[in-house]
Amino acid sequence: MKSNPKSKTPPHLLYYLLIILSLLFFFPCVSSTQQFKEAPQFYNSPNCPSIEHNICSEEAVHVAMTLDTTYIRGSMAAILSVLQHSSCPQNTFFHFVCSSNDNTNASLLRATISNTFPYLNFQLYPFHDAVVSGLISTSIRAALDCPLNYARSYLANLIPPCVKRVVYLDSDLVLVDDIAKLATTSLGENNNVLAAPEYCNANFTSYFTPTFWSNPSLSLTFADRKQKACYFNTGVMVMDLERWREGDYTRKIEEWMELQKRMRIYELGSLPPFLLVFAGNIVSVDHRWNQHGLGGDNFRGLCRDLHPGPVSLLHWSGKGKPWVRLDANRPCPLDALWAPYDLLRTPFSFDS
Secondary structure (H helix, E strand, O other): OOOOOOOOOOHHHHHHHHHHHHHHHHOOOOOOOOOEOOOOOOOOOOOOOOOOOOOOOOOOEEEEEEOOOOOHHHHHHHHHHHHHOOOOHHHEEEEEEEEOOOHHHHHHHHHHHHHHOOOOEEEEEEEOOHHHHOOOOOOOOHHHHOHHHHHHHHHHHHOOOOOOEEEEEOOOEEEOOOHHHHHOOOOOOOOOOEEEOEEOOOOHHHHOOHHHHHOOOHHHOOOOOOOOOOEEOOOEEEEEHHHHHHHOHHHHHHHHHHHHHHOOOOOOOOHHHHHHHHOOOOEEOOHHHOEOOOOOOOOOOOOOOOOOOOOOEEEOOOOOOHHHHHHOOOOOHHHHHOHHHOOEOOOOOOOO
16 A cells, blocks of 8 residues: 555644644643662761651751652762762651642652652642742743742741751752761851852853842842852752741742832842842851862853862752763763762662
């Protein structure tokens, strides 16, 4: 039977194809399901106190992360790296925040974590996108506009009040050191709320628009800070949730986002509101705890080298993600440091 060279694609197939393409365009936060290998169990060293799965234990190290299907592969690698290098992994409690808009995805994420890390201490918290979606202004990259990117501003409202301190981690990083060293960072007696590595050599003025700096009242925002206002990356932070709640810092961040809706004062997603509230008022942490920028810039995602000095945490902030580049057979040299933590189950992988 001869084929008809003039045959056309049926109209209904074109219709469904257009729907799929439109979903991929308008919902960049959504991705497909992936399967992961079960991670090994990690045990406390003999001198670790027992917390007996008590979420309110003062001895626990609390880690907060967001979870979604797009970055779940990175999240699994990050979790594994935390456990593998922890001296007291059984005393680590994870607080995962996911979007409440899709109950199926939330159930899938919970099952994925439970199946991959059967012994993990964790809680999953739903985050209602509507809480922040009306405050979000478009930024330079669509992925930065997902409401879940702003969940870190609401951790104090989501996590139980008995949890006084957390280490917030992005999903595109791995630790190569004991997270307890970071978690026990002193925040001092000056009501400091955050600790994070600062980068005072970065061009701080570039994080805000000329509209911001030309406004006499806005340009004085950082004038009365405890020290020089410097850029810090919000992908790795020690957060005092007790002081956060007392200072109502969620509301302070929202106020800057409301102003941004009226007059454009920044371009880069959820970072600038944090800088506006906290820059110059944080405890500086050694740069080893955030070797950031390994994903390149927000446009091309080019390869980058490590910053000089020791390394405790590798962070692929920027457009390029190691799992994407590895799958495309176009990895950057430092992506090889992420690969050992990759738990993705492939058709050719075997559980050890």
